[in-house]
Amino acid sequence: MSDIYEKVIELAKRRGFVWPSAELYGSVAGFIDYGPLGAMTKRRIEDIWRHYYIIREGYYEIECPTVGTEAIYLASGHAKGFADKMCQCPHCHEYFRADHLAEACGIENGAVLSKEDLAAAITDAACPSCGETFGQTEVFDFNLMFQTTIGPGSQRKGYLRPETAQGIFTDFSRLSRFYRQKLPFGAVQIGKSYRNEISPRQGMIRLREFTQAEAEIFVNPEEKTHPAFARYADYSVDLWAIEQQQQNTEAITKTMRQAVDEGIIANEYIAYYLALTHELLATIGVDPKRTRFRQHLPDERAHYAIDCWDAEVYSERFGWVEVVGIADRTDYDLRAHAAESSDSMTVFVPFDEVRKETRKRIVANMGVLGPKYRGKAAKIAAALEEAMPGPDGAEVVVDGETIFVPGDLYTLHEEEVEVRGAEVMPHVIEPSYGVDRMIYSVLEHAYEEEEIDGEVRTVLHLAPCIAPVQVAVFPLVKKDGLDTIAREITVDLQDAGVLADYDDNGAIGRRYRRQDEIGTPFAVTVDTETKEEGTVTLRDRDSMAQVRVKTDDLVQTLVSLTRGRTTFADLTTE
RNA sequence: GCGAUAGUAGUCUAGUGGUAGGACAGUGGCUUCCCAAGCCACUAACUCGGGUUCGAAUCCCGGCUAUCGCACCA
Incomplete structure (x- = not known):
């Protein structure tokens, strides 16, 4: 039977949203092309994502190569663990x-x-x-990573990145300086990642080359309270926590405040990005009723992660699909890179008040120690600084040899030092979005076939903010100069940054339907009244209702509609 | 990757060992003052490679892709 997936994919192919890649020479499973409308939709979704994470959260975007050297993936564990x-x-x-x-x-x-x-x-x-x-x-x-070699004849191994995150980790020190070494800070990256899946089957859901939008937020492990938590404290989402999964019961609805207080969600950061994700997905047109957050069970969670939640979106075809993962990865990644590289991967965090500490320090008496131990003296002196002295001497280990150094060969100093802070290895909060899965979810949830006067009308109910074509402009008939006026209106809209599509081909009804199918939210029609009264009709895709709008106000009205500042309903009630 | 099934214009589909028709869509025109209307014309396809055959889109083998099952997988 032709299910909604087949209908959505057929429409996406036919109208230029998504195509099998390089069909000319036979496509390969797991690779897709975004056609003209798909690429535009993807860009708009990514830009909304940027609005949330860059403009609102203040995490700047960086862009790293998709090819990385072996060292990166030895450190990250992908070379082995993947x-x-x-x-x-x-x-x-x-x-x-x-x-x-x-x-x-x-x-x-x-x-x-x-x-x-x-x-x-x-x-x-x-x-x-x-x-x-x-x-x-x-x-x-x-290995799920695609391998390549770097340079001609070189034995230097390279991998296509399996996630965008590592680029942010490898830039950690520079990012830390960019943010003037003040936690929390974060960076985001939107880009292609690659996994050589053994058998990708599920169309756009499991790809070998896919787009990720990831944020890596570096926080002080002692302060996992999000500074703007109040924004989402009363926001509620459906949580399918470990308890409900184990008892095989439905997801529960909780506010973020409740979920954190009751210990369901590990901390405010995770909760904050759960709520933000829920809002973001709703903004781009994923049905909130078909969105839930599933907590990873202890045995599926990576051993280092404190807490991990997937935003799952319900698909009629695939069931609940993981679209976003939100994890507290602790300091696992930074620790791994610190061990592999020579960088400490820490941030100096000043204490609220300068702490005075007394420190015991052992200073070797080199005048005696030197002649006595000769060649070993320097190493023994260095070892002494770290040693715990006993009542009449200290034991040190130098080159595997235990040496007892009598107390008269050194002096013990007690000094008062001011400690202004500590080097802290931040914990990482990682929201990671699968952009292709977001797009599929949006298309499936937007797709509708409704019956109008015995005819099927296919509509994509895309949110105006992500619809590839934002406005269609038609002359009602192609004569009496109506087409000229319509073309002028099209240019005015384009000048204002609105993607407007002029069409004068065929009957007006057919033109409306064509636009309905690709999700164009609004259509402007020029008729004889336009010449006489200076008004045009503005038609709403979802309700098919029309209002007359002054031609002079049209650009402003549409800019406001396409940015989601006003809705069509606002126009009819005015 | 294995097994089963399938692959005909953009989409859906008919078809036979003798080189393909329809519908819808699309394009040009006529008509048309608001929701896939009508009329005329046009464009456009046998998944790819090999084999059997006088001749293959049709039969056989292989590749690719899709669907389903198995396995794998965030």
Whole structure:
């Protein structure tokens, strides 16, 4: 049966929203092209995202390469952790995850075994597909990252990034200086990421090249209270928390204040971005009734994450689809990069008041110590500074050798120092949006076939702020100079930054329907009254209602309508 | 990736071993003062590669893509 997915995809293909990529030479699953209308819609959605995260939250956007060196992904764990150990049945040539097979044979922790151990573990395993015994089989890594080499003849490995986040982490120190080393701060990135999925099946939902919009917000681990939390404290969303999932009950509706106070959501930052995400999705036209937030269960959550929620959108075709992930990733990423690089990845956080601390310091008496230990003296002196002295001496370890240094070879100083703050490794709050999934959700929720006088009218109820074509301009008939007036109006609208589409082809009804199908929210029609009274009709896509508007006021009215400042209903009640 | 099924203009579809019709859409024109109206004309397709055959869109094999099942997967 032709379900809504097929109808939406058919429309998207036919009218130029989304196409299979490079159909000319045969397309490859997991790659899509955005056609003229799709690219415009995507841009508008991204710009609304920018409005929320850059303009309102104040996290500037950066843009990093999609190709990264191996070091980045060794640090991030993607080079290892993103790889599955696979094997192939020698009889039926089916592929399986080796660790799953091993676990089916009663091996625990198959995931941590080496390739060789796994191969040994599965020799007696029966193939889940054909039932034959595996025997000696090779276990190989399948890494979800696309690999490339950098430079001619170079052995230097490069990877296409599997997420945009790493670019922000690798720029951490410069970002910290840009924000004058004051937590919290954040950066965002919108761009392509790549995952070489084994078998992408679900159209726009699982792609090998996809667009992410990610924010990495660096916060003081001691202060996970969002400075603007009041904005969303009373905002309520549907939460499908761990408890409801385990008890198999429905999502619960809570305000963000309640959810944080009751400990359902780990902190204000997570709650704040849950609410912001809910509002953003509603703004671009995702049905709030078909939006919920699902908390990751403890066993699916990454071990370092404190709390993680997915914004899920209901699709008639795919069920609940993860569109946004919002996680508190703690200092995992920065710690990983600090360990791999020579950067501390910390921010100096001053204390509210300068703290006075007394510090014990051991100063070696080099005049005695030097001659006594000779070549080892410098190292022993350095080790002494860190040592805990006993009553008559201190033990230090130098080059694996334990040396007892008598108390008369050093003096103990007690000094009062002023401590003005501490080096803090921030925690990362990460809202991560799948832009392609947002677009699909919007299209599916906007699609409607309604019956008008026995005819089916196909309408995309796109929000005026994301509709690719914002206004259509028609002469009612192509004579008496009506077309000239309509063309002039089109240019006036275009000059005001409104994407206006002039059309004089065919009957007026057909032109309305054409625009309905691509979601154009408003249509302006020029008729004889335009010449006599100086007014045009403005037609609303959703209600098909019309009002007469003064030609002189038209541009201003439409600018305001397309930006969502006013609605068509406001015009009719005036 | 494996198995099953399928692939005909932009879309939907008819069809047969002898090189393809329809509908809708689109374009040009006529008509038309408000919701896919009417009339005329036009454009436009056999998924790709190989094989069998005098001849293949049709039969066979393979690739690609889509749908479904399995596996995989945020």
